[in-house]
Amino acid sequence: MKLLTSPTTPFGRKVRLAAAIKGIENQIAVEKADTNPPGNAELVTNNPLGKIPVLVLDDGTRLFDSRVICEYIDTLGAADAPRLIPQTGPARWTTLTQAALADGIAEAGILVFYETLLRQPNERSTTWVARQQAKVDAGLDHFEMAPPNWDGAPDYAGIALACALGHLDLRHEKRWRQGRPRLVNWLQQFENAVPAYDTTRPPA
Numbered sequence: 001m002k003l004l005t006s007p008t009t010p011f012g013r014k015v016r017l018a019a020a021i022k023g024i025e026n027q028i029a030v031e032k033a034d035t036n037p038p039g040n041a042e043l044v045t046n047n048p049l050g051k052i053p054v055l056v057l058d059d060g061t062r063l064f065d066s067r068v069i070c071e072y073i074d075t076l077g078a079a080d081a082p083r084l085i086p087q088t089g090p091a092r093w094t095t096l097t098q099a100a101l102a103d104g105i106a107e108a109g110i111l112v113f114y115e116t117l118l119r120q121p122n123e124r125s126t127t128w129v130a131r132q133q134a135k136v137d138a139g140l141d142h143f144e145m146a147p148p149n150w151d152g153a154p155d156y157a158g159i160a161l162a163c164a165l166g167h168l169d170l171r172h173e174k175r176w177r178q179g180r181p182r183l184v185n186w187l188q189q190f191e192n193a194v195p196a197y198d199t200t201r202p203p204a
């Protein structure tokens with residue numbers, strides 16, 4: 001399998017952590033993809049949205065987005081490998097909802113970052129940035145009150161939250177850490193439990 005991604009995307013990092021927890025990271029060749037036109041032409045042939053990550057299976061099937069890829073990865077690995085997403089019952093919906101919130105934090109954080117990276121100063125909207133930042137802050141406050149728990153290995157919700165926080169460390173100057181001691185401690189516990197969090201850390 002081939003994973004089209006980049007060293008800085010939190011969504012590609014989710015996939016790499018999922019693969020590591022399932023013990024199948026050696027089955028995935030990681031390939032850097034360009035998301036910016038015109039260099040993204042090849043990526044668009046793999047995902048019409050031009051977004052990463054994309055997992056290309058050995059038979060040529062393309063999987064995206066990161067949630068779909070992580071669900072697929074959860075079907076792989078040894079029989080005793082940790083399950084990332086509960087298959088049935090209330091725990092399934094809790095995990096998926098927590099992960100959706102974590103992904104939403106990352107998506108809003110990325111929109112704030114893109115505003116300065118991809119838009120000229122005269123195109124930027126402080127109102128839009130404030131609206132997205134409010135989503136980041138509200139999501140973080142929710143997790144400060146109720147971070148995802150795990151027994152054994154962190155599940156998919158934990159993976160998604162750790163990657164969202166990693167994105168904010170990289171692109172938002174670690175501001176999320178101020179006033180959120182429980183979440184800071186939670187991420188430290190995650191790092192201790194998942195060595196791949198360190199090896200997939202994006203370059204500063």
Ligand SMILES: N[C@@H](CCC(=O)N[C@@H](CS)C(=O)NCC(=O)O)C(=O)O
Nearest residue numbers: 009010011035051052053065066067
């Ligand atoms: N919901 C998607 C989000 C993927 C996403 O937004 N990826 C960003 C990189 S972090 C991207 O490819 N952006 C390029 C673009 O929007 O043109 C997922 O979970 O995979």
